Amino acid sequence: MTDVTLRARLVRPFQTALPSVLSVALALAVCFLAIVASQGSLWVAARAYAEMAWGGFGDLPKLFAGADASALTRPWGETASKTALLTLTGLSVAVAFSVGLFNIGAQGQMMVGALSAAVLGGKLALPWPLHVAVCLAGAALAGAAYAEIAAALKLERGVHEVISTIMLNWIAVSLVENWLVVGPLRAQASGDNSISGTDEILASAQLPRLLGETSRLHAGILVAAALAVAVWYWLARTRYGFESRAVGLGPEAARAAGIPVAARVYQAMALSGALAGVAGAVLVMGTEHKFPATLGAPYGFDGIAISLIGQNHPLGVLASAALFGALRAGGTRMQLLGVHKSFPELIQGLALLFVAARLVWETLLSRFRREPAASATVEVPRA
Amino acid sequence: MQALDDASLEIRDGERLAVVGENGAGKTSLMNVLYGLYQPDRGEVRIGGEAVRLKSPKEALARGIGMVHQHFMLVPSLTVAENVVLGKEPARHGLFDLRAANEHVLATCRRFGFALDPEAPVESLSVGSQQKVEIVKALHRGARTLILDEPTAVLTPQEADELFAVARQLTAAGHTVIFISHKLKEVLAIATRIAVMRRGAVVADVAPGATSVKELAELMVRASPTPLSPSRVEREPPPGAQLPFSPSGAGGEPPPATRPPFSPSGVEGPSTSLRHARGERSSGSDQVEPRTPVLEVTDLTARGSRGRPALQGVSLTVAAGEIVGLAGVDGNGQRELAEVLTGLRPYDAGTFSLGGTVLCNPSPAALRQLGLAHVPEDRLKRAVVGPMSVEENVTLGRQHLPPFARGARIDFAGRRERAARLIADYDVRPPDPTARMVELSGGNQQKVVVARELDATPRLLVAVQPTRGLDVQAVAQVHARLRAERNRGCAVLVVSLDLDELLAVCDRLYVFFEGRVAGEIARARFDERFIGRLMLGARAETDTRD
Amino acid sequence: MIRRLATVALASGLALTACKKKDETAPPALAMPAKRVVGLVTDVGGRGDQSFNDSALRGLELWAAGARFEGGGYRPSSADELKASLTPELASRQPPIVPLGVAPLVVQSKAQEDYEPNLELLVEQGAELTVGVGFMLENAVEAVARRNPKAKFLLIDSPVLDASGKPICLPNVRTVVFREEEGSFLVGALAGLVSKRRVGFVGGMEIPLIKKFEAGFRAGVASTNPAAAEKLLATYTGSFDNVAAGKQVGQDLMAKGVDVVFQAAGSDGLGVIQAVKEARAEGKDVYVIGVDSDQAHLAPGAVLTSMVKRVDLAVYEAVRDLKAGTLAGGDVARGLKEDGVGLAVVRLDFPGKLEALAKLEALRQRVVSGELHVPSNAAELAAFKAQP
Known part of the structure; x- marks a missing residue:
């Protein structure tokens, strides 16, 4: 390996990841102090963090105390389901970001995707692997189509995508949750019983459980990880990905270089919507097995945080989703100690805040390095 | 450093x-x-x-x-x-x-x-x-x-x-x-x-x-590693240009007694004056005879960024093996013409053809396919993608072609090899293909841009302000590259607000005023003061004299 | 910078060890004594929803465990606090409501897909009985109960249903549903007595559950004021979370001459209450009847009474049965007889209040004794009206 490639392969990724790693560490520390403050006990905070770790990564003490393997597999299952969803919505945001669009609409795209999967899974009768594929594809198409509305508004009418995707989120909520799921598509229970959400999907459309019935670990995590690698390959290794990044980083230069800017934006937005749609499908086909009364946590919005903390890099997204999936799956256990339910989200929010305040970080870091620009390693370009 | x-x-x-x-x-x-x-x-x-x-x-x-x-x-x-x-x-x-x-x-x-x-x-x-x-x-x-x-x-x-x-x-x-x-x-x-x-x-x-x-x-530049050849120093100043340039309005002096030769566009074909010019070119004797026109622009009309008319019936030609300059005070349509020619600005009327292919609001990609290379004016905005690496920037415009791509995949080895070669050829510093473009100085960024564009062996090169902000040595290097392209047989169109630069490198000049070609001047008849007057709208006066 | 962070981490690590040592001498403040653990999983509404979840939490924490949740921990509650939370009917119940000495373990759910792991977590933590609050937890309770046959569960507001929506019975799950029609019947009777012009009903989504409210309410009005029952106006807002829609519907009904309106519409109902409150402020003689819990505090003077669902009592009695060893699986329907539904205290004064309350009590007795069957759907309602 030459010196240059060594730098490119090892040093640069490390430098890129460093602010995120520090931000997460700082967020964990601040949140720890907040728990200490609210509970008035360092010991409780430490135990709460330990509980979170056992709940997220596997309950090792319980395993050593003689419990069966479910002490590990059950936490893994919860972490994996959350990681899968966060990865997919994070990728959705990251892909749109690659062409310079800020897709706030992953939530809405996820919702239409989830509904498509629920309908296709419940109404179609197909053999097992095919049915799963059809549901995933249908959800991806629905999400993509929904995202293309925002892309078209942007390119044809100049409507800013932040505005349009926020509006489209509300339209999705009204259309799907407030009408279809409680109206025409509502599951029918016998007699006077009430049942929430749509009909359950058929067994042939469910994502298979990987570790038996005690753990909810399902194939969704494989789908998400595979897509993360695929998106990384597309962005980093193909010329289409390169062109998309060029459009995102320098739209005018990309245009002057003959890159079809509009086509790349449509493509990336379609992919972004498709990923969010698949997230919805994974939620429906993996754990819920129907479109529930309300579509889970706002994973679409979490995707923004996950993507930014992952530096908009597909593999960074996967890593940050895995971390926060574990923290959130395990974070529930902090409640056992009386710690408020919102702390796991607080960690994520703080980490995002610190990443967003990266400039501040970098200033601080450079001050610590004590490297005034007059002897800096690069000639400062005139700007 | x-x-x-x-x-x-x-x-x-x-x-x-x-x-x-x-x-x-x-x-x-x-x-x-x-x-x-x-x-x-x-x-x-x-x-x-x-x-x-x-x-x-x-x-x-x-x-x-x-x-x-x-x-x-x-x-x-x-x-x-x-x-x-x-x-x-x-x-x-x-x-x-x-x-x-x-x-x-x-x-x-x-x-x-x-x-x-x-x-x-x-x-x-x-x-x-x-x-x-x-x-x-x-x-x-x-x-x-x-x-x-x-x-x-x-x-x-x-x-x-x-x-x-x-x-x-x-x-x-x-x-x-x-x-x-x-x-x-x-x-x-x-x-x-x-x-x-x-x-x-x-x-x-x-x-x-x-x-x-x-x-x-x-x-x-004493003790610089590369020999100095600043064009502005070596260039033979045209007659009457020894004095610091002064605008005709301020100086109040008439043009020099010897009336500068002048041919309004369209009135006299460029060929005759060109032949004169070639003999007097300062550099080299290895030039190619100007041949068929590569770029032909006829009655082009286009609007500027705020909808006001920017080009009002422009006609010009650039032939293989010549450097043609567009002179003019900033904002008289030269920039818009360059944008039209590079596919970045739609036009309303008129035609232009590249290498004999008549075009109708072509895309930048289509023009590049026909052999256009473009050194844009606003480097950080149009020429390079700052946060990307030098080698990634080298591929821009040909990112879908060998040696930069193999099918849909990026050819990393081919890209690295080509980037390293261009970096060496053009003495880009630091010589690191993975350095981010923004980490380079303006001059080195421009070297990358010129290297990339010329590496495509274009038929037509449109260079806008190609030496803006560069030092003497870098300017000389860019000018030498432009001449080399001409000698190879490329048609070169240079747009610059720096009249000295145009006088130094061009074989022929079009002077723009208010969206029209106010005059066309061959090298033999270059005269700074007279061109200055044309740039300020002296067309009516010269018209009467013709 | 990195070194500095490392130092901080190291320092806090030291602090932790120090703290640990200290804690070994004294038992940790939050460690539960060897009490039987009862778990509870809220739905996404969570603690502090002023309704369903809070009611269930009251039953478990204040009544069964004799504890109050404050500042992230439990403290023992006083007898007065418990007494203050009981209505006269509850206070006179036999056996009395007294703390049962269990330890509550509560997990709040943040998303639909968290119900299952949360129930699982409580079972894992040793909860002998785990309460799932709300019909949204039905799937999750079923799944976890099947996996943990030794643990017991209480599911509020829904039977366990199979995939096709038919009720099934699991040996370790008690499900509680409420005969809302009986409570609605009583408030309907009261509305019929109080109304001088017209009676109205506002439902949320038009689903079987809410239809049950309407049927009981209509029957109640018919039993005290047949003329008003004929003119009764019933409207559905189509949602449970649209306060503005509820307010609009409420104003609409009043414009059509309604002076007593019963709402069973979730958050939309808060809009109805708001509309009546504003109308009263303008001097109109109108009333609203609340639902689920006593909603009088939302608009004192405008809320005639509320049709309360005693989720707290259902939770409390399940814990009591657990202690007594009599908690078995199966569906329980709780109506007026079991104090599963009832009327909140009528605090407002109106002409003929005493006679009206006496009449209500008589009707209640007839329902409790089984003499009177309250209709729970449109067909039964027609049959009910047909009888003399």
Whole structure:
């Protein structure tokens, strides 16, 4: 390996990841102090963090105390389901970001995707692997189509995508949750019983459980990880990905270089919507097995945080989703100690805040390095 | 890398000090220290004998030091007065007092002889006027010492002269003006003292009367690794151009007695005059006979960015093996024409053809396929993607072709190899294909752009302001590359606001005025003063003479 | 910078060890004594919803455990606090409501897909009985109960249903549903007595559950004021979370002459209450009847009474049965007889209040004794009206 490639392969990724790693560490520390403050006990905070770790990564003490393997597999299952969803919505945001669009609409795209999967899974009768594929594809198409509305508004009418995707989120909520799921598509229970959400999907459309019935670990995590690698390959290794990044980083230069800017934006937005749609499908086909009364946590919005903390890099997204999936799956256990339910989200929010305040970080870091620009390693370009 | 190495500089009250040096010699870094943007590792800044630590531009301004950057820091939608007072607004009853602002700006303008309308939005102003707004802004904030970073790089000769007049006024009023410049001729004309920088140090301090362009150039590059060939120094100045260029309006002198040969466009074909010109070309005898036209533009009409007409029936041709220049004061349609020709601006009427293919609002991709290469004016915006690496930028425009791609996949090995070769050929520094483009200096960025565009062996090269902001050596390198392309048989179209540059490299010139070709001049008949008059709209006069 | 962070981490690590040592001497403040653990999983509404979840939490924490949740921990509650939370009917119940000495373990759910792991977590933590609050937890309770046959569960507001929506029975799950029609019947009877012009009903979504409210309410009005029952106006807002829609519907009904309106519409109902409150402020003689819990505090003076669902009592009695060893699986329907539904205290005065309350009590007795069957759907309602 030459010196240059060594730098490119090892040093640069490390430098890129460093602010995120520090931000997460700082967020964990601040949140720890907040728990200490609210509970008035360092010991409780430490135990709460330990509980979170056992709940997220596997309950090792319980395993050593003689419990069966479910002490590990059950936490893994919860972490994996959350990681899968966060990865997919994070990728959705990251892909749109690659062409310079800020897709706030992953939530809405996820919702239409989830509904498509629920309908296709419940109404179609197909053999097992095919049915799963059809549901995933249908959800991806629905999400993509929904995202293309925002892309078209942007390119044809100049409507800013932040505005349009926020509006489209509300339209999705009204259309799907407030009408279809409680109206025409509502599951029918016998007699006077009430049942929430749509009909359950058929067994042939469910994502298979990987570790038996005690753990909810399902194939969704494989789908998400595979897509993360695929998106990384597309962005980093193909010329289409390169062109998309060029459009995102320098739209005018990309245009002057003959890159079809509009086509790349449509493509990336379609992919972004498709990923969010698949997230919805994974939620429906993996754990819920129907479109529930309300579509889970706002994973679409979490995707923004996950993507930014992952530096908009597909593999960074996967890593940050895995971390926060574990923290959130395990974070529930902090409640056992009386710690408020919102702390796991607080960690994520703080980490995002610190990443967003990266400039501040970098200033601080450079001050610590004590490297005034007059002897800096690069000639400062005139700007 | 160290930008400054024990640089010492003394600035005296009321002088016009020019700081010259190559790109990367440390001129801007030194001024940034003075302006509080950088802090020195060692050494100090003394003002009036008192050592001070300038930690920010705010502190520098408090000490009366102001700076006008090469790229203006103005809010385009605000008016002149609003821009000037921004950050230090006059207030009445806690509210912004627009009237006071206007009066204040007007007073400053009158005092120093600026012609600025305080209520005009900045986006409607020419580059030269915007620069004046920057100067007024610095004065408004209390600057007594004014640092101008390459102030004439963006100006027409006329505007540059106006700027020099302003500088004289300022120093007459007791202010101090510091210029950073590459243009030695200008420096000699305006400065009262010249400091030469090389490799981070001030190496010479000379009086303009006691030196020459040649000597300055030698001081700047002595012991440089590559031999110097600054075109402006070597070029044979055309007759009547020894004097510093002065606009016809200001000088009031008629054109030289020998009437410059002139042929309005369309009246006389370029071929005859070209044949004259070729014999007189300064460089080389290995040129290719101009052959078939590569670019033919007929009656092209297009609108500018705000819908106003920018091109009003332009016709011109560029043949293989010639360098054709577009001269004109900024904003007379040259830029829009370059944009049309590179597929970045739609046009309303007329036609143009490239290599015999007649086109209709073609895309940049289609034009590149036909053999267009483009060195755009706004480097960071249009030519390069700053956050991407040098090697990634090298592929732009041909990212889908070998050696940069194999099918849909990026060919990393081929890309690295080609980038490394171009970096070596063009002496790009640092020689690291993975360096991010923004980490390179402007000159090195431009080297990458030129390397990339010429690597495609184009049939037509459109270069807009190709040497803007480059040092003498880099300018020479770019010019040599342009000539080499011509000699290879490429049709080269150069758009520049720097008339010296056009006179140095072009075989033929079109002068633009108000969206029309005001004249076409072959090299044999190049005459700075006459061209200057054409640039200012002297067409009617010449028409009557024809 | 990195070194500095490392130092901080190290320092806090030291602090932790120090703290640990200290804690070994004294038992941790939050460690539960060897009490039987009862778990509870809220739905996404969570603690502090002023309704369903809070009611269930009251039953478990204040009544069964004799504890109050404050500042992230439990403290023992006083007897007065418990007494203050009981209505006269509850206070006179036999056996009395007294703390049962269990330890509550509560997990709040943040998303639909968290119900299952949360129930699982409580079982894992040793909860002998785990309460799932709300019909949204039906799937999750079923799944976890099947996996943990030794643990017991209480599911509020829904039977366990199979995939096709038919009720099934699991041996370790008690499900509680409420005969809302009986409570609605009583408030309907009261509305019929109080109304001088017209009676109205506002439902949320038009689903079987809410239809049950309407049927009981209509029957109640018919039993005291047949003329008003004929003119009764019933409207559905179509949602449970649209306060504005509820307010609009409420104003609409009043414009049509309604002076007593019963709402069973979730958050939309809060809009109805708001509309009546504003109308009263303008001097109109109108009343609203609340639902689920006593909603009088939302608009004192405008809320005639509320049809309360005693989720707290259902939870409490399940815990009591657990202690007594009599908690078995199966569906329980709780109506007036079991104090599963009832009337909140009528605090307002109106002409003929005493007679009206006496009449209501008589009707209640007839329902409790089984003499009167309250209709729970449109068909039964028609049959009910047909009888003399």
